[in-house]
Amino acid sequence: AGCPPFVLTSLAPDSDYDIYLRKTCGPGRFSGNSCPLGIRTACLPPGPSAVEEFDQAGNSCSPLCGDTCSWEGIWKNDAQGTFDWILYSGKTPTQGTGPSAGVSGAGKYVYLEASGNQCQGEAILSSGCFQLNKRGSDACHFSFYYHMWGPNTGSLKLEVSQDGVRWDSLWQQSGDQGDSWHKAYLSLSPYPDGATLQFRFTGKKGSGPLGDI
Numbered sequence: 001a002g003c004p005p006f007v008l009t010s011l012a013p014d015s016d017y018d019i020y021l022r023k024t025c026g027p028g029r030f031s032g033n034s035c036p037l038g039i040r041t042a043c044l045p046p047g048p049s050a051v052e053e054f055d056q057a058g059n060s061c062s063p064l065c066g067d068t069c070s071w072e073g074i075w076k077n078d079a080q081g082t083f084d085w086i087l088y089s090g091k092t093p094t095q096g097t098g099p100s101a102g103v104s105g106a107g108k109y110v111y112l113e114a115s116g117n118q119c120q121g122e123a124i125l126s127s128g129c130f131q132l133n134k135r136g137s138d139a140c141h142f143s144f145y146y147h148m149w150g151p152n153t154g155s156l157k158l159e160v161s162q163d164g165v166r167w168d169s170l171w172q173q174s175g176d177q178g179d180s181w182h183k184a185y186l187s188l189s190p191y192p193d194g195a196t197l198q199f200r201f202t203g204k205k206g207s208g209p210l211g212d213i
Contacts, residue, residue: 011041048143050074050130054087054108061087065116075110075125078200082121085110085203097150097212103181114152115209125201134193142170142199143185148177152208158184161198162191170199176211 011017018036025031052074061069061084069077069084077084089108091100094115102109112123134140146156155174159167170186191197203213 013041016040049133054102054110057087057108059087060089060108063088063093063113065113066118075127078124078126081124081202083119083123085123085125085201086113092212094209094212097153097210098179099147099149099181099212100179103145109147111147112154112156112203112205112213114150114154114205114211114213119205121204123203125203127199129196129198132188132191132193132195132197140188141185142188143183145181145183146173146177146213147179147181148173148175148211148213149179150176150206150210150212152206152211153177153213154204154206154211156201156203156213158186159200159202160188160191161200162195164198167200 008019017039019039020033020036022033023031054071054073057071057073061067061071063086066083067086069086071087087108087110089102089106092098092111092113094113097114099109099111101107110125113119132140142158142160144158148156153174153176155172157172158170160170161167171184188197205211
């Protein structure tokens with residue numbers, strides 16, 4: 001329902017803009033401009049201080065649901081989960097779900113295997129600890145790519161903690177999102193400069209095998 005979102009690109013940082021709207025009334029015909037909506041873009045944030053692409057994490061794991069999987073890097077399978085995220089490359093084994101490759105069209109990724117009755121409960125992927133350094137910027141973010149395709153796709157959520165005990169929800173998604181990688185870009189502005197943060201993804205299987213995440 002409603003109009004799809006329109007993304008404005010190539011805007012200068014820390015700058016004022018007036019946005020006007022008008023309606024298409026037919027070929028070459030438009031309504032008058034609306035009253036302006038004034039906005040100011042954020043300061044340009046620094047580049048990422050920590051990146052995990054999984055390509056150097058180690059060898060791909062067995063795709064069998066219920067097998068254990070470990071690798072080197074920022075993210076690890078959490079012992080509180082009831083089954084493991086899988087480090088993998090190429091197409092996941094089950095037809096009708098995915099992904100078929102990493103974000104770039106090659107490379108490794110981690111995913112939740114939906115086939116197999118032994119994988120019940122939650123798969124938890126936890127990060128190490130990070131000290132938030134905003135470097136004088138008003139915009140510090142956490143971003144990641146996710147792939148959720150298939151009629152049996154379950155749910156995925158991201159949480160953050162400052163003490164490892166209390167977890168705040170940052171983002172969540174559920175159900176079939178199509179056969180493509182999507183990027184989520186999340187603000188960390190509620191957390192003060194210098195805060196120590198830990199992140200965790202929690203994935204849950206859906207009702208059948210066509211739902212790799």
